[in-house]
Amino acid sequence: MVVDGIIHLVLLLVFAPLLQGVITRTKALFAGRTGAPLLQPYYDLARLWRKGFVLSRTTTWVFLAGPVVGVAVPILASLLLPFGGLRAPVSFEGDLILFVYLFALSRFFVASAALDTGSSFEGMGAAREVTFSCLAEPTVLFSLIVLARLSGGLSLGGLLGPGLNAAWITAAAPLGLIVVCLFVVLLVENSRIPFDDPNTHLELTMIHEVMVLDHSGPALGMVLYGSALKLMVLGSVIVRLALPLQTGYRFSDALVYLAGLILLAVLIGIVESTMARLRLVRVPQVLIGTMLISIFALVLVLR
């Protein structure tokens, strides 16, 4: 179990920024550019880490708690999750609720940190982020209920465990539906393009980025690192669902898992380069649509 935990943490902490690099590289290739090197996110983090803090006088400790919780939560959540064929280091009945609400906790702290600056723009960003996440949350819960129903357990280790291969044969349709739903949630939660633009420079259209405008230096680095970790943790749920291979050896399992993650990152890059951003009023419609699809998947499973 300790070995599992160490492998998990090493995989997560080392490879998380690479996914961002793959996404930007894919987008650059689509645009006909060479693009930044794959390791650019690592250089960015190193650069930010060497800089100093600039703190506004109106902020309190809450402002710094945001980035810290933003990094700690994905690490904790990753321990509940099997990474591909690698078993989850910590697993108990009902940990899927903990998994969902750990992310709610980090959202709460990031939003509080944004409100703590007293800037009206950051308050707007916090409001938008919280609205969209509260619409995305039912989808996640319904998808997890579908998985729980299929596997008969209530722990993430069991839901995403070896039973998935059999479930794909008996209930391919609901599983396919929830993979699509979870992919949409992944895009929303990580503020990717159809819902939010991570590269935008216009405050009025920002959602997630506007909340971290006031962070600088190591704090900004932690925010970026935290979002990379979050992308990897949420992505590994989808990778596990879509690619339930299990070789039995830790090394090859880890390789399959990483290959799946890189495929997922390429897919996100393709979605980002081929889709335009949705208008803000359309986002709730799409999220309600995915929620209805996940409910429909549940109806299919319950029949």
Add this chain to the structure above:
Amino acid sequence: MIELSNLCLLLVILINFFTLGSARLVACIRAVALQGALISLLPCLAHGISGHTLMLFGSAFAFKGVFIPWLLLRAIREVRIRREVEAIIGFVPTLIIGAMLTAGAFIFADFLPLFPEHQGGLYVPTSLATLFAGFMLLMSRRKAITQVLGYLMLENGIFIFGMLLTEAMPLMVEAGVLLDLLVGIFVMGIVINQINREFSSVDTARLSALKE
């Protein structure tokens, strides 16, 4: 075969949701065309490939998947409308009602006294859900084109229900239904043009207002 037909039926239901939630007319027409193409595959998937099912596939694909959508796309090009501006019931409420009706169709289908071989399949609930979605579209939209789309979806639902008894259904009956549909679409196309010429918009609500 059963897996493939279930996949088709699931896609049909997803297209129902999409059409209920989307405001873009071109996308809606393409979605309904895709739905028509998908359900035209069903006779072959449900009853195996034979001359009868191939005829059904060919005629349904040509009419529902190609010809009628082409007519509709041409109609909206002529009257220059792109999107449904003001639905009578909003998009999110129609989506939610549509989902509730779909769930209701699944529950209702379990209570129907069907033959044992049809029980538990996706055919009956999908056809009911598509019928209801077509009704919702007919009721909740103002533009005549979207109402035609609702009518088409209604017919798709009937077609899926007919799959349960294709062997008993003569080709002539199916051909007659398709012909009716085609004539209906033609008439609607002419009506849309007339409304457009008279009121310079295709809002059917204008029709109920009395003239001074």
